[in-house]
Amino acid sequence: MIMLSMADLVPEIEKRKSGRALSNKNVPLEIIERIMTAAALAPSCFNNQPWRFLVVHDEPVLNNVKAALTPGNYWAKQAPVLIAVCTKTDLDCTPPDGRQYAFFDTGLAVENCLLQVVKEGLIAHAIAGFNQAEVKKVLSVPEEFTVITLIITGYQGDPSLLNENHRQAEDSARERLPLDKVVMYNRWKK
Numbered sequence: 386m387i388m389l390s391m392a393d394l395v396p397e398i399e400k401r402k403s404g405r406a407l408s409n410k411n412v413p414l415e416i417i418e419r420i421m422t423a424a425a426l427a428p429s430c431f432n433n434q435p436w437r438f439l440v441v442h443d444e445p446v447l448n449n450v451k452a453a454l455t456p457g458n459y460w461a462k463q464a465p466v467l468i469a470v471c472t473k474t475d476l477d478c479t480p481p482d483g484r485q486y487a488f489f490d491t492g493l494a495v496e497n498c499l500l501q502v503v504k505e506g507l508i509a510h511a512i513a514g515f516n517q518a519e520v521k522k523v524l525s526v527p528e529e530f531t532v533i534t535l536i537i538t539g540y541q542g543d544p545s546l547l548n549e550n551h552r553q554a555e556d557s558a559r560e561r562l563p564l565d566k567v568v569m570y571n572r573w574k575k
């Protein structure tokens with residue numbers, strides 16, 4: 386196997402990490418717009434663009450969404466802004482063999498968003514730990530949509546507000562399966 390150093394990667398991919406130590410300092414809207422532009426430039430099946438992003442920065446609404454976080458996501462309560470990522474299957478390709486591209490393509494847009502956030506010098510952390518029904522109610526998301534993730538965003542803050550596990554995770558290297566477990570060449574490897 387060819388060995389590459391991390392320095393050969395796109396810098397934002399190399400730097401991106403799901404940090405939790407957030408400051409409550411406001412993020413200017415022009416930065417949010419650049420982040421959303423990056424997200425919207427993702428590829429999608431037939432250019433269907435099935436993603437819908439709901440940026441929440443208005444404090445009363447933000448607080449209502451934060452009330453729907455699972456206890457383990459207490460750290461996200463510091464965030465000055467979060468983005469509810471929504472989609473539904475019929476906004477994108479669904480070939481007859483059952484492949485559904487809406488969630489796949491929305492994920493591509495989310496990664497674009499995360500990488501632009503890194504370029505802006507901010508932290509972004511996608512989460513699944515929230516009560517979806519509650520979030521949909523608070524944000525008036527139509528019934529047929531899924532809120533697949535909340536992207537928690539903000540400037541770097543004080544790690545001392547985190548619990549011990551999360552504090553340690555801030556400084557630790559990103560863990561991944563070895564490449565030969567997830568990448569195969571030419572044939573499926575049993």
Ligand SMILES: Cc1cc2nc3c(=O)[nH]c(=O)nc-3n(C[C@H](O)[C@H](O)[C@H](O)COP(=O)(O)O)c2cc1C
Nearest residue numbers: 401402403404457458511512513514515534559560
């Ligand atoms: C769809 C999704 C849901 C996640 N949900 C949570 C969550 O609820 N709480 C949390 O602290 N981290 C959550 N994470 C972050 C992952 O734990 C993190 O991406 C993973 O451990 C890899 O670490 P890294 O992003 O720093 O490379 C989620 C990530 C994704 C992509």
